[in-house]
Amino acid sequence: MISFDYYIPTKILFGEDKLNELATVSLPGKKALIVMSNGGSMKRNGHLDRLISLLKENEVESVVFDKILPNPVKAHVMEGASLAKQEGCDFVIGFGGGSSIDSAKAIAIMAKNPGDYWDYIYGGTGKGKPFGEVLPVVAITTTAGTGTEADPWMVVTKEETMEKIGLGNAQTFPVLSIVDPKLMVSVPPKLTAYQGFDALFHAAEGYIANVANPVSDMYALKSIELVFKYLPTAVNDGTNLEARAHVALANTLSGFVESTSSCISEHSMEHALSAYHSELPHGAGLIMLSVAYFRFFAEKTRERFADMAKATGAKDWNDTDAFVNALIELQRSCGVDDLKMSDYGIQFEDIDELAKNAWHTMGALFDLDPYKLSVEETVSIMRDSFR
Amino acid sequence: MISFDYYIPTKILFGEDKLNELATVSLPGKKALIVMSNGGSMKRNGHLDRLISLLKENEVESVVFDKILPNPVKAHVMEGASLAKQEGCDFVIGFGGGSSIDSAKAIAIMAKNPGDYWDYIYGGTGKGKPFGEVLPVVAITTTAGTGTEADPWMVVTKEETMEKIGLGNAQTFPVLSIVDPKLMVSVPPKLTAYQGFDALFHAAEGYIANVANPVSDMYALKSIELVFKYLPTAVNDGTNLEARAHVALANTLSGFVESTSSCISEHSMEHALSAYHSELPHGAGLIMLSVAYFRFFAEKTRERFADMAKATGAKDWNDTDAFVNALIELQRSCGVDDLKMSDYGIQFEDIDELAKNAWHTMGALFDLDPYKLSVEETVSIMRDSFR
Numbered sequence: 001m002i003s004f005d006y007y008i009p010t011k012i013l014f015g016e017d018k019l020n021e022l023a024t025v026s027l028p029g030k031k032a033l034i035v036m037s038n039g040g041s042m043k044r045n046g047h048l049d050r051l052i053s054l055l056k057e058n059e060v061e062s063v064v065f066d067k068i069l070p071n072p073v074k075a076h077v078m079e080g081a082s083l084a085k086q087e088g089c090d091f092v093i094g095f096g097g098g099s100s101i102d103s104a105k106a107i108a109i110m111a112k113n114p115g116d117y118w119d120y121i122y123g124g125t126g127k128g129k130p131f132g133e134v135l136p137v138v139a140i141t142t143t144a145g146t147g148t149e150a151d152p153w154m155v156v157t158k159e160e161t162m163e164k165i166g167l168g169n170a171q172t173f174p175v176l177s178i179v180d181p182k183l184m185v186s187v188p189p190k191l192t193a194y195q196g197f198d199a200l201f202h203a204a205e206g207y208i209a210n211v212a213n214p215v216s217d218m219y220a221l222k223s224i225e226l227v228f229k230y231l232p233t234a235v236n237d238g239t240n241l242e243a244r245a246h247v248a249l250a251n252t253l254s255g256f257v258e259s260t261s262s263c264i265s266e267h268s269m270e271h272a273l274s275a276y277h278s279e280l281p282h283g284a285g286l287i288m289l290s291v292a293y294f295r296f297f298a299e300k301t302r303e304r305f306a307d308m309a310k311a312t313g314a315k316d317w318n319d320t321d322a323f324v325n326a327l328i329e330l331q332r333s334c335g336v337d338d339l340k341m342s343d344y345g346i347q348f349e350d351i352d353e354l355a356k357n358a359w360h361t362m363g364a365l366f367d368l369d370p371y372k373l374s375v376e377e378t379v380s381i382m383r384d385s386f387r
Numbered sequence: 388m389i390s391f392d393y394y395i396p397t398k399i400l401f402g403e404d405k406l407n408e409l410a411t412v413s414l415p416g417k418k419a420l421i422v423m424s425n426g427g428s429m430k431r432n433g434h435l436d437r438l439i440s441l442l443k444e445n446e447v448e449s450v451v452f453d454k455i456l457p458n459p460v461k462a463h464v465m466e467g468a469s470l471a472k473q474e475g476c477d478f479v480i481g482f483g484g485g486s487s488i489d490s491a492k493a494i495a496i497m498a499k500n501p502g503d504y505w506d507y508i509y510g511g512t513g514k515g516k517p518f519g520e521v522l523p524v525v526a527i528t529t530t531a532g533t534g535t536e537a538d539p540w541m542v543v544t545k546e547e548t549m550e551k552i553g554l555g556n557a558q559t560f561p562v563l564s565i566v567d568p569k570l571m572v573s574v575p576p577k578l579t580a581y582q583g584f585d586a587l588f589h590a591a592e593g594y595i596a597n598v599a600n601p602v603s604d605m606y607a608l609k610s611i612e613l614v615f616k617y618l619p620t621a622v623n624d625g626t627n628l629e630a631r632a633h634v635a636l637a638n639t640l641s642g643f644v645e646s647t648s649s650c651i652s653e654h655s656m657e658h659a660l661s662a663y664h665s666e667l668p669h670g671a672g673l674i675m676l677s678v679a680y681f682r683f684f685a686e687k688t689r690e691r692f693a694d695m696a697k698a699t700g701a702k703d704w705n706d707t708d709a710f711v712n713a714l715i716e717l718q719r720s721c722g723v724d725d726l727k728m729s730d731y732g733i734q735f736e737d738i739d740e741l742a743k744n745a746w747h748t749m750g751a752l753f754d755l756d757p758y759k760l761s762v763e764e765t766v767s768i769m770r771d772s773f774r
Binding site: 001002003004005006007008009010011012013014015016018181214215218219222241245246249253 | 390609628
């Protein structure tokens with residue numbers, strides 16, 4: 001029986017030079033807090049100046065908050081929200097990768113709601129309170145990874161307790177997202193690969209999730225097809241705009257998957273890894289887990305894996321291991337087949353604790369798996385992923 | 388180059404018994420004008436009583452306006468808007484087929500804007516004024532045809548001047564749509580077929596339109612696939628809920644196509660037919676035009692037709708006429724291959740005037756065709772469709 005709820009209210013402007021439309025499009029306020037990474041590349045390459053000048057053309061003032069880490073932390077959410085209040089900003093622009101946009105969403109909540117961000121988190125030590133009205137968010141993506149421009153979700157880490165947990169509801173969809181592949185040409189190869197695999201796993205997890213439906217399926221299979229077809233070129237020749245645009249599209253579609261289906265326990269496991277090891281990029285952590293993870297589930301849900309294998313272009317799509325084999329090959333062609341947990345300081349003996357953290361913080365996602373994992377099976381998949 | 392704008396802010400509840408959620412879902416007001424057809428079937432089968440009682444459970448009052456014709460007319464839009472104002476309704480529910488929902492959208496405009504509905508129409512004798520704020524619209528579909536639950540468009544006829552013209556903007560998306568296939572089991576076979584073909588043509592026209600993009604393409608091909616797979620069963624065994632649900636999904640997807648791409652000149656031509664002959668169902672008019680219409684364009688845009696033919700399941704999808712052959716076969720299996728313009732009072736000599744009407748009222752859609760038709764070619768396609 002087909003049954004689903006569809007709600008993706010974000011207006012998305014997608015394509016080369018779409019950033020220019022920021023000068024004329026209707027914006028949700030007159031003074032923006034621009035939330036961006038601490039890396040400095042957006043200043044060096046002139047993107048920030050261009051953004052501020054386009055906003056000025058649209059008669060919008062702006063204030064910059066540029067402290068966001070690759071794995072964004074609660075302290076910066078609280079600091080950004082203070083700044084937004086102090087400066088009287090009436091909307092928030094997330095400008096950069098998923099970490100900047102996710103932080104913008106969290107700041108949009110805390111600029112209008114009392115207390116601490118963790119009061120509103122479900123899971124872990126969060127208090128699970130409902131939040132009220134939020135500031136409107138505009139998302140301008142400069143990487144193609146989290147799909148956050150097309151979903152309501154944000155992921156932030158509480159450093160003190162090593163908890164990395166997602167949050168979002170119908171209010172936290174961006175009101176406007178701009179996906180301009182020209183902003184992505186300077187993303188370095190490794191990061192392009194990590195991000196592209198994140199998009200792939202959003203699609204693949206959402207396809208095997210027990211809440212998948214014909215609409216999320218459509219987005220997921222198209223996203224998988226595009227990642228397999230275009231990611232190696234985007235990684236190996238970053239200036240190839242056709243490849244960048246198609247990977248960006250795959251990413252936006254994987255955001256649609258997040259909005260209509262869900263990611264599952266692979267994300268819970270990865271959040272544990274990068275909550276403890278903040279220098280581990282989320283996409284890299286997923287890549288490390290993915291082969292053991294999908295190999296485990298391929299046995300449990302063969303038809304879904306055959307569909308996904310077909311989308312990769314595999315000729316032997318009907319074989320149980322076709323999708324996983326294609327995944328391994330894609331990792332090779334993107335130069336990310338040699339990632340090791342041990343290179344990021346993760347030790348084999350830590351895995352029990354990491355698995356427990358995954359269940360403690362993001363246990364709800366295990367309920368959406370196509371087969372209900374035990375804690376022991378979780379540990380076993382994570383051990384199999386260790387190198 | 389990929390370039391598109393995506394904006395479909397409607398929340399859609401899709402599935403069997405989703406109507407029941409009306410008792411609990413957040414609604415955009417406290418007093419609804421229920422807009423429905425003059426046919427009386429919704430009263431006889433108890434659907435209206437159920438709707439009113441679900442609204443009461445949700446603490447929403449309602450007033451019924453049940454005069455809408457299969458080809459809805461401006462006079463009823465104005466009358467419904469007066470009633471909404473007089474009764475202090477703060478939102479409008481379109482309950483029924485496309486005609487009721489389209490009328491609900493038009494009433495939502497006129498309940499908040501001055502003057503005459505035709506003041507806001509672009510094309511024909513319309514004055515093309517912009518309209519301001521509108522009442523929120525909730526769409527509850529009981530047929531699977533126009534896709535109006537998932538797009539901003541409405542089509543109304545001005546009887547005095549024989550003009551049938553579409554209207555819509557970002558404000559006229561329903562805020563909430565409920566697509567419950569159980570409400571569709573009583574739709575008679577012929578109407579099921581007409582509506583199903585309307586959905587098919589929204590998808591097919593949107594796929595060959597020069598404004599098509601990868602997102603609209605995804606919706607269009609899936610919609611075509613589902614119509615070819617499930618429409619004959621839905622027509623020949625109306626109680627088959629699996630078929631009804633899949634045709635309903637095809638229809639919603641074709642609404643997404645209308646929201647992300649556009650219908651093209653086939654719709655302009657059909658609007659002329661049913662503007663002059665209001666007893667002609669829109670879907671039937673499209674069926675009459677479709678073979679000559681798509682045969683003409685198959686030569687002009689072969690790749691797109693091969694994709695569509697593949698979606699129909701045709702083995703010979705690479706042949707230029709594969710899609711049109713599949714279309715003819717689908718008409719046979721749905722029992723609508725014997726429709727004749729002459730049965731509806733259309734005469735061969737009228738065709739020049741009808742073609743002129745199509746250009747006069749909905750000329751803008753000809754700009755979206757994959758090949759720019761001349762008036763002579765328009766006449767020629769319409770003549771070839773005459774029987």
